[in-house]
Amino acid sequence: MAEPTRREIMLGEGSGTGSGQNLTVGMGPAHPAMHGIIRILADLDGEIIRKADVEIGYLHRAFEKDCEVGGWNNAIPYTDRLNYVSPLINNFAYANAVEKLLGIDVTERCKYIRTIMSEISRVCDHLTCIGASAMELGAFTVFLYMIKAREFLWELVEDVTGARLTISYGRVGGVKADLPEGFEAKLRAAFKQTREVLDEVHRLLTGNRIFMDRMVGVGVLSREETIAYAITGPLLRAVGVGFDVRRASPHWAYDRVEFEVPTQKDGDNYSRYLVRMAEMEQAMRIAEQALAAIPGGPINVDFEGRPIDPAAYVDQGKQGKTEGLLLMPITLSPNLAGQDRKALERVNAHDKRVVLPPKETAYGSIEGLMNHFMLIMEGYGIRPPQGEAYFASEGANGELGFYVVSDGGDRPYRVRCRPPCLPPMAALHRMIEGGMIADLIPTFGSVNMIGGELDR
Amino acid sequence: MHGAAILERLRARLGTGVVETHAQCGDHTAVVERTALPGALSLCRDDPDLGFDVLMDLTAVDYQKYPGREDGPRFEVVYHLYSLAHNHRVRIKVRVDEDDAVVPTAVPLWPIANWLEREVWDMFGVRFDGHPDPRRLLMYEEFVGHPLRKDYPINRRQPLIGPRI
DSSP, X not given: OOOOOHHHHHHOTTXXXXXXXXXXXXXXXXXXXXXXXXXXXXXXETTEEEEEEEEOOTTOOOHHHHHTTSOTGGGHHHHHTTSTTSHHHHHHHHHHHHHHHHTOOOOHHHHHHHHHHHHHHHHHHHHHHHHHHHHHTTXXXXXXXXXXXXXXXXXXXXXXXXXXXXXXXXXXXXXXXXXXXXXXXXXXXXXXXXXXXXXXXXXXXXXXXHHHHHHTTSSOOOXXXXXXXXXXXXXXXXXXXXXXXXXXXXXXXXXXXXXOOOOOSSOSHHHHHHHHHHHHHXXXXXXXXXXXXXXXXXXXXXXXXXXXXXHHHHHHHHTTOOXXXXXXXXXXXXXXXXXXXXXXXXXXXXXXXXXXXXXXXXXHOHHHHHHHHHHHSTTOSOOOOSEEEEEEEEETTEXXXXXXXXXXXXXXXXXXXXXXXXXXXXXXXXXXXXXXXXXXXXXXXXXXXXXXXXXX | OOHHHHHHHHHHHHGGGEEEEEOGGGXXXXXXXXXXXXXXXXXXXXXXXTOOOEEEEEEEEEOTTSTTXXXXXXXXXXXXXXXXXXXXXXXXXXXXXXXXXXXEOOTTTOXXXXXXXXXXXXXXXXEEETOSOOXXXXXXXXXXXXXXXXXXXXXXXXXXXXXXX
């Protein structure tokens, strides 16, 4: 009788000999180490994954079907829920796809705001990804630090949009509101704190032996396969391909800022970690440059004239005291009720077919009221010409594309989202097959699956 | 390569296989015959000047309720291709009728087509001939119908797992 191998001593007779003793283990859909609802059916031979089948769809909520029911702007809140860690990028990419269909261009200031807010979101996304995957490897400190840093950034997002997660800040033709007062100082302070956290994390993880043992050489996907699986974003850059939509087809203000596209060459989990860490610094660099160059003057806007309360404004209008009302500035919270005319004109396209009039115009003049109704009432609204358009932006996980088809009506005929994390999930079985079951967790973490955009 | 030149190349190589081309909103698009689709896709991938090595997206559109196209072929399967080397894009479309909703698979060219075609089958009921694993992707196997078809009502509810006995 042959001498038993070390493997057989450890794992029992017959393991690894193809004797059909493989054990099928279903992980998920709800599993503590699966941050996202998916199911992995793994055929285990001892601790080795021989074959894996990834099942998705547990978070499917008919995003694309829902978009066809309301007006073009009604899809914006649904896009928040695609990648719920960086919802701003989804908002802007969708809005820009519709703008492409309409053939309109947004204002310069709006382009810069979209750039700044997208980059803040990208940092949030990478912080969450690295923090969560480090936690699953036992580095709980890193998770807490990174969530702390994300908190600073989410406070910025809250300041601008009025919400932390379901922000609905983008609009077809612009953004909901201009940046608030004192934004620049807050952003600099938040970035300073985030950089400190990143520095700490670098010292905790980048050379850490335990971390490297689990990450280096694990979850490898070759360059050819990465491309064949249409994987973009940090995973593609981790195999040495410097493709970045921001660089390849610059939109918004990306052609006016300097940044690098960090790449690594090994294609393992560690390379992905390094790419993401480097990208956060680049994202902050872009946001700072864009903020320094934003047109339309400083953000601390001092509106001239005596502002009045919006409720009093509406009352005057109802009483018929409309003389001079149109020109009277009102104080509105930038986050809740919109902003005054001057601020909105700077951030929205000058196109009455698309952009809602400012509140004082809607309440203070018949033209404004009609304009408002024409955009809101069913059967009117934004009506792009018949046709189709595809717009891609660089989401945190790769190319985020929206393919929109219009039949000339006030509702989208078809909205298709190209989710950046679907291709890596389709290739996940290639990354985990042949590896240990314990390596499934860091590999799954490095893919940064976001259920909302994967299942739509 | 410029978009117009890409379409010119496709027309030259595929002849009557190309039904029509357009460049709406700057997106260059070629509609091809179903029989010419495998040739068109492999030409796009393998021609060194075209070099479309990434199948960015694969989806479908149901034109049943589109004004002016109610009688025409019901489905359009849409391929978005991207070339890493040349940094250019093209959109390939193929039209199929409802009673013969079958398209040749692109899995041998790009493995990502596996999941994307499963999703199109799931959502639209367009079958991909030669697909190695034709299951639904997002919905469950017991689900009846194809939800993104225009005649599937948005408020229709189905029991999540089979009827209760």
